[in-house]
Amino acid sequence: MSEQSTISLLQYDLSLERLQLLPEDHQAVISVLSYAVSEVNALQRVFLAQELKLTGTDAINSAIKIQYFVILRAWSSKIYEALKFMQDLLWSNKPTTKDPVLLKLADGLADEFQALRAGGGFEVSRIVRNEAANHYSFSAALKNLSHIRKEADCNFYTHEYGGNDFFPLGEEVMFQARLERKWTNFGRKEEKDSRFKEWLDWNLQATEWLGKTHAGFCNQLVFIPSRNNEMREVVYDVPTDLVGHPPNKKTPVFFDKPASGATMK
Numbered sequence: 001m002s003e004q005s006t007i008s009l010l011q012y013d014l015s016l017e018r019l020q021l022l023p024e025d026h027q028a029v030i031s032v033l034s035y036a037v038s039e040v041n042a043l044q045r046v047f048l049a050q051e052l053k054l055t056g057t058d059a060i061n062s063a064i065k066i067q068y069f070v071i072l073r074a075w076s077s078k079i080y081e082a083l084k085f086m087q088d089l090l091w092s093n094k095p096t097t098k099d100p101v102l103l104k105l106a107d108g109l110a111d112e113f114q115a116l117r118a119g120g121g122f123e124v125s126r127i128v129r130n131e132a133a134n135h136y137s138f139s140a141a142l143k144n145l146s147h148i149r150k151e152a153d154c155n156f157y158t159h160e161y162g163g164n165d166f167f168p169l170g171e172e173v174m175f176q177a178r179l180e181r182k183w184t185n186f187g188r189k190e191e192k193d194s195r196f197k198e199w200l201d202w203n204l205q206a207t208e209w210l211g212k213t214h215a216g217f218c219n220q221l222v223f224i225p226s227r228n229n230e231m232r233e234v235v236y237d238v239p240t241d242l243v244g245h246p247p248n249k250k251t252p253v254f255f256d257k258p259a260s261g262a263t264m265k
Contacts, residue, residue, distance in 0.1 A: 003240040010231040014222065025099040026221045029089065033214040036082035040207055043075035048246035052253065062153045062168040063253050069175055073133035076199070079206045080125040086113065086213070105220055109213060116209060120195065121202020127182060132175045144177035147184065152176065161255050 019027055050068045054061045089096045090106035091113065097103070116122060131140040152172040158165045183192045 004237045005240045005243045006235050007238055007243065008233055008235045011234045012231050019222075022221060023099065023101075025097050025102060029097070029102060030217060030221060032085055033082075033210075033217055036078065036085065037211055037214045040075065040078050040082065040210060043071060043078060044207055045246075046251065047071045047075050049244075049249065049251045051246070052250055058153055059155065059157055060253075062155075062171070063157070063166050066166050066168060066171050067251070067253050069171065072200075072203075073128050073175070075207075076125045076203050077129035077133040079203060079210065080122075080129045082210050083113070083116065083122070083206065087117075101221070105217060109216075112209060116202075116206055119198075119202050119205075121199045121206070124179075124182065124195075124199040125202070125206075127178065128175075132178055136174075140178065141173055144173050144181055147177040147180040148172055149176055149180060159254075161257075164254050 019030075022030075047068075050071050052064050052068070054064060086109075090103065091110065095103065131137050149172065152168075154169040154172060156167050156169070179192070179196070183195050186192050186195060
């Protein structure tokens with residue numbers, strides 16, 4: 001029998017029947033925001049488990065960076081998608097919804113939303129989403145070629161287990177060179193590092209904003225003051241290997257044996 005740990009969650013019980021009492025626009029926006037927050041939080045957790053220390057070997061460092069940046073790009077792009085959803089729903093010239101309650105809620109969030117869009121991190125998130133995370137762009141590759149770093153690792157690395165194969169040429173051209181192209185006016189490495197950190201900080205700020213926005217919408221649309229809306233604490237037993245602390249438990253970069261082939265439904 002596997003070792004067990006406990007985790008305590010605050011749980012709000014929402015039945016399908018209760019959900020379906022809400023106007024359909026409210027059901028839809030709560031569903032999309034719940035989806036977005038869950039995905040963003042999952043990717044943020046995985047990202048924190050990727051912060052592995054670099055080694056003294058270029059090949060191993062390339063493998064570490066590829067895994068790290070894949071998760072970072074996915075996380076940032078999901079945030080961008082969530083903000084775009086909110087923009088299209090509430091703040092575009094022709095908002096998707098005409099529901100007065102939703103539009104009123106949007107009024108109180110407009111300033112914070114515009115502040116997020118104004119930051120440099122938003123623009124990097126947009127570029128990454130369009131050219132490096134969700135799409136494979138031939139035209140972007142052509143533009144990036146002249147911005148490849150002099151120290152770029154363009155080697156091909158293969159292994160008997162295909163999951164261990166990695167080809168940093170792609171990372172160098174499609175991501176690193178795209179950032180170099182974006183920040184071409186910043187000549188010094190320290191300046192580019194500062195812009196990269198600004199993007200990381202923006203991801204954290206936007207993730208926090210998204211969570212608070214979801215909570216605010218739930219408070220206004222789902223919870224009814226006249227009913228018992230208290231969150232209740234529930235303690236669950238979970239396998240110990242599902243629980244870890246990011247500084248101590250990292251996601252491996254290489255397989256040392258074939259994957260089991262198990263699938264999850």
